[in-house]
Amino acid sequence: MDDEGVEERVTALENRVRQLEDQLAVMRLINSWGPAVDTGSSQQAAGLWDQDGVLDSDLSRLEGPAAVSAMVESEGQRALIAQGCAHVQSAPVITVEGDRAAATSYSQVFLHSKEGHEVWRVSANHWECRRTPDGWRLTKRLNRVIDGTSASSTVLAHAFTATL
Amino acid sequence: MDDEGVEERVTALENRVRQLEDQLAVMRLINSWGPAVDTGSSQQAAGLWDQDGVLDSDLSRLEGPAAVSAMVESEGQRALIAQGCAHVQSAPVITVEGDRAAATSYSQVFLHSKEGHEVWRVSANHWECRRTPDGWRLTKRLNRVIDGTSASSTVLAHAFTATL
Amino acid sequence: MDDEGVEERVTALENRVRQLEDQLAVMRLINSWGPAVDTGSSQQAAGLWDQDGVLDSDLSRLEGPAAVSAMVESEGQRALIAQGCAHVQSAPVITVEGDRAAATSYSQVFLHSKEGHEVWRVSANHWECRRTPDGWRLTKRLNRVIDGTSASSTVLAHAFTATL
Numbered sequence: 001m002d003d004e005g006v007e008e009r010v011t012a013l014e015n016r017v018r019q020l021e022d023q024l025a026v027m028r029l030i031n032s033w034g035p036a037v038d039t040g041s042s043q044q045a046a047g048l049w050d051q052d053g054v055l056d057s058d059l060s061r062l063e064g065p066a067a068v069s070a071m072v073e074s075e076g077q078r079a080l081i082a083q084g085c086a087h088v089q090s091a092p093v094i095t096v097e098g099d100r101a102a103a104t105s106y107s108q109v110f111l112h113s114k115e116g117h118e119v120w121r122v123s124a125n126h127w128e129c130r131r132t133p134d135g136w137r138l139t140k141r142l143n144r145v146i147d148g149t150s151a152s153s154t155v156l157a158h159a160f161t162a163t164l
Numbered sequence: 165m166d167d168e169g170v171e172e173r174v175t176a177l178e179n180r181v182r183q184l185e186d187q188l189a190v191m192r193l194i195n196s197w198g199p200a201v202d203t204g205s206s207q208q209a210a211g212l213w214d215q216d217g218v219l220d221s222d223l224s225r226l227e228g229p230a231a232v233s234a235m236v237e238s239e240g241q242r243a244l245i246a247q248g249c250a251h252v253q254s255a256p257v258i259t260v261e262g263d264r265a266a267a268t269s270y271s272q273v274f275l276h277s278k279e280g281h282e283v284w285r286v287s288a289n290h291w292e293c294r295r296t297p298d299g300w301r302l303t304k305r306l307n308r309v310i311d312g313t314s315a316s317s318t319v320l321a322h323a324f325t326a327t328l
Numbered sequence: 329m330d331d332e333g334v335e336e337r338v339t340a341l342e343n344r345v346r347q348l349e350d351q352l353a354v355m356r357l358i359n360s361w362g363p364a365v366d367t368g369s370s371q372q373a374a375g376l377w378d379q380d381g382v383l384d385s386d387l388s389r390l391e392g393p394a395a396v397s398a399m400v401e402s403e404g405q406r407a408l409i410a411q412g413c414a415h416v417q418s419a420p421v422i423t424v425e426g427d428r429a430a431a432t433s434y435s436q437v438f439l440h441s442k443e444g445h446e447v448w449r450v451s452a453n454h455w456e457c458r459r460t461p462d463g464w465r466l467t468k469r470l471n472r473v474i475d476g477t478s479a480s481s482t483v484l485a486h487a488f489t490a491t492l
Contacts, residue, residue, distance in 0.1 A: 009338050010173050016345050017180050023352055024187055031257045035268055035323035038288075038310070044324050084312035086286045088270045091255045091419045093359045104363055106416045108438065108445075110272065110286040112311045117272075117283040119445040122414045122438040124366075146366070147440045148412035159363035160372050174337050181344050188351055195421045199432055199487035202452075202474070208488050248476035250450045252434045255419045274436065274450040276475045281436075281447040 248276025412440025
């Protein structure tokens with residue numbers, strides 16, 4: 001047997017497995033956002049973000065974990081939680097390159113109402129993440145409501161053009 | 165080449181690949197629930213569950229595969245299917261440890277209506293599974309409607325606190 | 329150390345890793361559909377399809393990438409985009425066998441409205457794909473609205489019966 005051949009194959013496998021782990025880690029990061037904000041877990045929500053992370057939506061612009069935490073503890077978010085809200089992400093289109101990743105997803109916010117639940121807001125999302133010593137963290141989220149204007153289209157187009 | 169080094173790396177890879185396979189298997193298990201109940205496939209729905217599995221929702225408490233099967237064949241579920249229903253799961257936050265796994269997800273039930281479809285119910289879900297000789301099976305599902313009360317919040321918090 | 333033993337284990341790992349990569353590639357393919365059609369990216373939408381691919385829904389039957397492209401550029405689709413539309417896929421149940429794959433998912437189309445967003449259409453989907461020299465491509469999509477008739481049930485049942 002050619003020992004070097006096996007070692008090369010093992011190295012190749014290690015790289016491929018890391019890619020797969022990274023994709024699932026990014027998916028987990030994005031899917032953790034909803035449970036954090038819908039339970040008012042400001043610390044958990046903030047902990048998903050990199051120190052320099054920016055959440056840029058048409059509702060607000062949050063810079064850094066502390067701003068994320070403050071949003072989760074805000075009166076507005078508390079009112080949504082008291083009504084019953086669900087921030088649901090669709091399964092994203094993920095691209096991982098080295099220590100950077102990008103993902104495109106749809107998000108839906110459902111609110112409890114007398115008749116059941118209503119769809120309050122459907123948005124386009126572009127996420128960026130980086131690998132830190134503590135695991136993957138969010139560095140950027142662009143969030144634009146899908147209302148027929150071009151802003152959401154620009155966000156969704158990242159699914160095809162993401163460069164890291 | 166250091167043969168022992170390669171063997172250790174192969175063993176490490178086997179463990180990492182198993183983790184990835186387990187995560188996708190758990191995802192598949194959870195995503196199979198909707199197609200089973202929406203087609204009235206009572207046997208398929210029951211087959212997702214462990215013998216000791218419990219589905220605990222604010223609508224009912226089902227203990228074991230036979231109770232799941234009976235629910236799928238019930239008049240209530242038949243009425244939902246006749247109207248047109250879709251039990252949709254969001255991509256879950258999954259934690260696998262050895263032969264146990266936990267997952268947190270949102271579920272939405274859409275019902276067909278004259279104007280299109282309405283969102284009947286949006287819920288928080290905590291799932292637990294175990295590895296059996298026949299593959300992963302559900303051992304527990306907590307399901308609570310998201311209506312502003314604390315029950316759903318407790319369920320969603322499992323995304324951050326799941327211990328197996 | 330038994331060299332042949334290690335080589336066998338590496339070969340087994342390569343097959344398992346390929347399975348995992350294939351599953352994530354199929355997921356990415358399916359999740360790319362929404363961003364393509366909601367941004368009017370006809371070329372990107374067409375590029376997801378195999379030359380012989382067929383999109384068979386209760387709204388239309390599209391044969392081949394050119395037909396897909398024409399649909400995305402159609403007046404009807406442009407009107408949906410101008411209103412604000414989101415074609416969201418649920419996380420699918422995926423089966424990969426060699427160079428073929430099948431997946432079952434729910435899709436929801438949300439439309440922007442004065443009150444927020446409405447659920448226009450919830451459907452059952454069965455997808456088939458094949459591995460090409462350029463990566464995985466869609467060969468078939470069956471899409472049936474979930475309205476209580478048996479057509480959507482037949483599509484969803486593929487989650488349990490898919491043979492490739």
